[in-house]
Amino acid sequence: MKSNATLFDLFLTGALVICVVSLFFLKLFFGKNGSTILIQTSKDKFAYSIDQKIVADISGDLGLTKIEIDNGKFRFLESPCKNKNCVNSGWVRSANFPVVCLPNRVSAYIMKEGDKDASLYDGVTR
Amino acid sequence: MNGSNNKIALFAGLSSFLAVFENFIPIPVPFLRIGISNIPVSLGFVLFNFKELLFIVLFKTIFSHLFRGTLFSYVFLIALSGNLLFIFITFPFYQIFKKRISFISLGLIGAISHNLGQIFASLIFLPAKSALLIGYFIISIGLIFGFANGYICNIVYRKFFTRALYGQVV
Incomplete structure (x- = not known):
């Protein structure tokens, strides 16, 4: 186990942030509301x-x-x-x-x- | 056993204490927890095997809910589900990637698995599907707290663990 942030950490953090932000915008623009x-x-x-x-x-x-x-x-x-x-x-x-x-x-x-x-x-x- | 019984007791006690202590930290949203009780658990990944970690997590969950008075309620079942999914996902992740990651990755994966376990359990045990409404919000905030906890774990590990484990600062 490394005691400092690694490239893998940064990659994982970036990927998760992109996922969360993408989901937000997907829901905002394409999310179906009720009728x-x-x-x-x-x-x-x-x-x-x-x-x-x-x-x-x-x-x-x-x-x-x-x-x-x-x-x-x-x-x-x-x-x-x-x-x-x-x-x-x-x-x-x-x-x-x-x-x-x-x-x-x-x-x-x-x-x-x-x-x-x-x-x-x-x-x-x- | 990889860790001595004293170490397991220390980590279980510390984790339980922090689980109870974090109830006293004011948070604007009532159902959110910072997750500082997971700091000793995360640090325990480098010291203990799966069974020992499972014991620490179960002890922490039971003790903290016994103290809060919610041991025989659906709240306990939701928390238990989150903790079990946390340990069942994070431990294999640690075993596979331990040479490439720091505690930040562990904190992030731990936060996601913890929150997903709680959301799934809420969908099963609660009649209303309100968990889906706040699920996105919980996971987003959980990632921030998971990153922060991982960062704290890195500092603690660097300052106290590496010298004790390897005799030098890595």
Whole structure:
């Protein structure tokens, strides 16, 4: 075992750094996001296509939450909650990254392509 | 046995102490560990055989989780998986490349194998697949900490080990 950095160390470090950076850019530019946004309240569940430009009015426990969907991304536009943490979360483009408004009991996330969302069903019997 | 029992006990104890101690080091992200407990384990590669290293790693994992109070939880299973994959990948790597590498390579391979083991175990034991979301982040940060730990190991090895093992500074 050498006690100083060797050429092999530098090569391995460089290769791993290149792998990590490449993966980052591959995911950034070619990573597939989801096509459906799932919105849940304490009473209902809604599914919207993410590839459209609409503002969805969702009725929660406190009042109306407005969720803006804009071609691949969404954000909580307005909410009757006190702290507005959900509104301050801003735009979400990544799949499986939920935004939750606890006081109004409204949550939303982009479902990843190919994922089966078990939460859409009350129960499954086989 | 390559190493005496006293040496194994010293390295197992030191590693366990550092595993508990690193919980007190504040890190902005709660699930991250610097991995300083792996410094004695990495240094042990030059002193011990596979069985002895496996004992040190198992002792460290069990002791640190006993101290944290998470011995009978999925956290222990995840940590154990990471440590086992670490030893099963890093030891053959060391045996093959030991004449060409320093501890930096060992730290990098150790960090990757450790993190991969934890991610695989999380996918098995946790119902949510959240490990995949943070997996890339964990491996990236793990590489930085692995490099840093390897660099520290190099310094410790140069200052204390080479003189003791070979009678000179290499």
